[in-house]
Amino acid sequence: MDRFMEEALSEAATGLAEGGIPIGAVLVRGGRVIGRGHNRRVQQDDPVLHAEIDCLRNAGRVGRYADTVLYSTLMPCYLCAGAVVQFGIPRVVAGESRNFAGARAFLLDHGVEVIDLDLPECYEMMAAFIAGHGDLWNEDIGDL
Amino acid sequence: MDRFMEEALSEAATGLAEGGIPIGAVLVRGGRVIGRGHNRRVQQDDPVLHAEIDCLRNAGRVGRYADTVLYSTLMPCYLCAGAVVQFGIPRVVAGESRNFAGARAFLLDHGVEVIDLDLPECYEMMAAFIAGHGDLWNEDIGDL
Numbered sequence: 001m002d003r004f005m006e007e008a009l010s011e012a013a014t015g016l017a018e019g020g021i022p023i024g025a026v027l028v029r030g031g032r033v034i035g036r037g038h039n040r041r042v043q044q045d046d047p048v049l050h051a052e053i054d055c056l057r058n059a060g061r062v063g064r065y066a067d068t069v070l071y072s073t074l075m076p077c078y079l080c081a082g083a084v085v086q087f088g089i090p091r092v093v094a095g096e097s098r099n100f101a102g103a104r105a106f107l108l109d110h111g112v113e114v115i116d117l118d119l120p121e122c123y124e125m126m127a128a129f130i131a132g133h134g135d136l137w138n139e140d141i142g143d144l
Numbered sequence: 145m146d147r148f149m150e151e152a153l154s155e156a157a158t159g160l161a162e163g164g165i166p167i168g169a170v171l172v173r174g175g176r177v178i179g180r181g182h183n184r185r186v187q188q189d190d191p192v193l194h195a196e197i198d199c200l201r202n203a204g205r206v207g208r209y210a211d212t213v214l215y216s217t218l219m220p221c222y223l224c225a226g227a228v229v230q231f232g233i234p235r236v237v238a239g240e241s242r243n244f245a246g247a248r249a250f251l252l253d254h255g256v257e258v259i260d261l262d263l264p265e266c267y268e269m270m271a272a273f274i275a276g277h278g279d280l281w282n283e284d285i286g287d288l
Contacts, residue, residue: 045204046204047200047201047203047205047206047231048200049201053197057193060189061189061190061283062191063288078227078229079230080226081226082221082227082229083192083226085226086285087286103226139207141230142230144208144232
């Protein structure tokens, strides 16, 4: 597997072990991870701590994002895609989009390159979580 | 002035007094403020803590947003508008959009009602800040 997606998946697994929603993300610049995070809605009781938001927050004030790539185990939602577009992150790599189509069209419309790896490891972890915790998942994407 | 926008403006003033970017927001449900916040990029060294994000975070896990209104002293950017669209907040009231046009079209395209109060109090506080701290402002909206 892509080594950065492996790191994002490891973040997702950490989130699952903590009792959270298993989505992970890393921000990469020049072949190096400069930020990592995972969804912590449950752990922190924080509705905006999606994996990508947690990752961008942990990366800190990195200046321009023009040479960064955001990896996420799941196709970003509008909140996270909004961050990508506003901050000018030019490329998003998603682990899968079968469990959630996300805001792919919005990203493409704003000139962001989107790569969907469609990885079974990402799909299966998320599918199992949604099957067991549909309530939490629906809350996370505002589908209530 | 609208009493909720007054509270958002008071949040912005708090941010300014802290040395931060003067943008404030409140989330309202049933005529009551259920969350408030202000931009804390500088104070927390956190690039995603825009006023609206801080406000949604402070509101906590409020469940459905269908009966909420988000007030912000400035028209929301894509990050914050993305949160509005993803969580299904049906109405946004902005203090002004002259300093920053924001993601109004995106909100409208997704069925969000957008009201722009175009208030001198909001405009002037932000204009003065941008004039004195263009670097911070550009960093905040990813215009680097």
